[in-house]
Amino acid sequence: xxxxxxxxxxxxxxxxxxxxxxxxxxxxxxxxxxxxxxxxxxxxxxxxxxxxxxxxxxxxxxxxxxxxxxxxxxxxxxxxxxxxxxxxxxxxxxxxxxxxxxxxxxxxxxxxxxxxxxxxxxxxxxxxxxxxxxxxxxxxxxxxxxxxxxxxxxxxxxxxxxxxxxxxxxxxxxxxxxxxxxxxxxxxxxxxxxxxxxx
Amino acid sequence: xxxxxxxxxxxxxxxxxxxxxxxxxxxxxxxxxxxxxxxxxxxxxxxxxxxxxxxxxxxxxxxxxxxxxxxxxxxxxxxxxxxxxxxxxxxxxxxxxxxxxxxxxxxxxxxxxxxxxxxxxxxxxxxxxxxxxxxxxxxxxxxxxxxxxxxxxxxxxxxxxxxxxxxxxxxxxxxxxxxxxxxxxxxxxxxxxxxxxxxxxxxxxxxxxxxxxxxxxxxxxxxxxxxxxxxxxxxxxxxxxxxxxxxxxxxxxxxxxxxxxxxxxxxxxxxxxxxxxxxxxxxxxxxxxxxxxxxxxxxxxxxxxxxxxxxxxxxxxxxxxxxxxxxxxxxxxxxxxxxxxxxxxxxxxxxxxxxxxxxxxxxxxxxxxxxxxxxxxxxxxxxxxxxxxxxxxxx
Numbered sequence: 001x002x003x004x005x006x007x008x009x010x011x012x013x014x015x016x017x018x019x020x021x022x023x024x025x026x027x028x029x030x031x032x033x034x035x036x037x038x039x040x041x042x043x044x045x046x047x048x049x050x051x052x053x054x055x056x057x058x059x060x061x062x063x064x065x066x067x068x069x070x071x072x073x074x075x076x077x078x079x080x081x082x083x084x085x086x087x088x089x090x091x092x093x094x095x096x097x098x099x100x101x102x103x104x105x106x107x108x109x110x111x112x113x114x115x116x117x118x119x120x121x122x123x124x125x126x127x128x129x130x131x132x133x134x135x136x137x138x139x140x141x142x143x144x145x146x147x148x149x150x151x152x153x154x155x156x157x158x159x160x161x162x163x164x165x166x167x168x169x170x171x172x173x174x175x176x177x178x179x180x181x182x183x184x185x186x187x188x189x190x191x192x193x194x195x196x197x198x199x
Numbered sequence: 200x201x202x203x204x205x206x207x208x209x210x211x212x213x214x215x216x217x218x219x220x221x222x223x224x225x226x227x228x229x230x231x232x233x234x235x236x237x238x239x240x241x242x243x244x245x246x247x248x249x250x251x252x253x254x255x256x257x258x259x260x261x262x263x264x265x266x267x268x269x270x271x272x273x274x275x276x277x278x279x280x281x282x283x284x285x286x287x288x289x290x291x292x293x294x295x296x297x298x299x300x301x302x303x304x305x306x307x308x309x310x311x312x313x314x315x316x317x318x319x320x321x322x323x324x325x326x327x328x329x330x331x332x333x334x335x336x337x338x339x340x341x342x343x344x345x346x347x348x349x350x351x352x353x354x355x356x357x358x359x360x361x362x363x364x365x366x367x368x369x370x371x372x373x374x375x376x377x378x379x380x381x382x383x384x385x386x387x388x389x390x391x392x393x394x395x396x397x398x399x400x401x402x403x404x405x406x407x408x409x410x411x412x413x414x415x416x417x418x419x420x421x422x423x424x425x426x427x428x429x430x431x432x433x434x435x436x437x438x439x440x441x442x443x444x445x446x447x448x449x450x451x452x453x454x455x456x457x458x459x460x461x462x463x464x465x466x467x468x469x470x471x472x473x474x475x476x477x478x479x480x481x482x483x484x485x486x487x488x489x490x491x492x493x494x495x496x497x498x499x500x501x502x503x504x505x506x507x508x509x510x511x512x513x514x515x516x517x518x519x520x521x522x523x524x525x526x527x528x529x530x531x532x533x534x535x536x537x538x539x540x541x542x543x544x545x546x547x548x549x550x551x552x553x554x555x556x557x558x559x560x561x562x563x564x565x566x567x568x569x570x571x572x573x574x575x576x577x578x579x580x581x582x583x584x585x586x587x588x589x590x591x592x593x594x
Contacts, residue, residue, distance in 0.1 A: 080341075
């Protein structure tokens, strides 16, 4: 461990890595341990943001930006939006589990995943040292490298993903419109207005 | 940090000191510009409304903002009993810090030589460049959202739910118009975007992105950014007639001052970003004297025009209704910016002007025919529905 620290990592990188790493873990714990769903969502933002900092520390600037824009900026905002709109901002009762034996099973699953990570890493520790897969000294920058990879080597998976997303969007629109028609024919206009407001 | 020549010879103490100097200067300039902007806005508004406006503190009332700020500073700081204390206290900072940080990527001048080092006149020039604007605007959504929720009160909550929906909706249009700029500039870095706008068409029309992209992305960006900042006519978030004070109803003293500061800082920063993206940034002819000063002057002049524009819009336009806001965002701005993006992509691919025009005509024709088709369909749909509902009147 000490020789790892001595050889590969500059001190600023190490400090950034330690601070951001602690923030990731604290945020993750907060998501699980906070009683209030809004506080949990906030902890999640902290984790996502700290992961973005780790990306920047690895010179993956584009990935960091996308991480914050998409996850912190869109997805968690939607979480919060739903929490606010539905008013589930009260403390959750912790007395009873919906499934019997849920907690021991959860602990078991966590243990298995932990052992799996340890087995897979096999001495490759996360230390904040710069990745050597893409050389950082190459003339073309990170964004360009990423673009080249996505639009040449991995073009098919990329296109497949975009088609999948479009199917999801179209599906959502179809579902919403169908229920609107049903509401019009049976209930009148009140429900339609309520639905279009939620949209 | 990116392509700043300051870092090309390694990081020494002098380099660190220059970076700190740049940060402090940018911070001070932004604060002073906010002081002036608030005064300017009140003066121009009162001129437009046949009033005198602030005229007591200092010459022309220019110190009025300072006086107001000190008053807010010494007022009692209230936290409502039903508020979520931690979130309530966190929210103003989530508004004000992104507003500060966005200014860091704006190039306010050319390249200067200082203390034997060469550096760009902007705090940071990261490779992700303009994406940083989107990052920060997606963080600043939380300021408004959490302020409304954390207040533990009805009107702020309604205001913040509106704000969240509005800011997410317009972020899409904003991103798409930025994508058009990035497409034609071939660079994400703000400095690269400014450099790509150098030169002229026919010797006198500047090669600004405003001209190169057609004016459409500029107007989309302008509307989206105004909505993103919650400035009039998109200030439904704090619609006084409906929501008391909107998301900051329960805030007082310094925390209220922070929200106020963030709003005006955003106005200044976004004007600067508009200038950077569409109006050639800090470029312009040198007239007389040292050559490093003219880019700064041009930058200030261009930004000032937009600051005036925002005040003017505030005085001239009524606030949008919520459904109008959503219709404009989702059914006008996003489809138009997508279609225009396609046009620009076609023009980028075709190297001959004739083919470019052909692509434009083709895409526009397809777009128009599809639009009329949809229009006809929805007309038929509405007629059919009216018949089934009966004599309930118009939709």
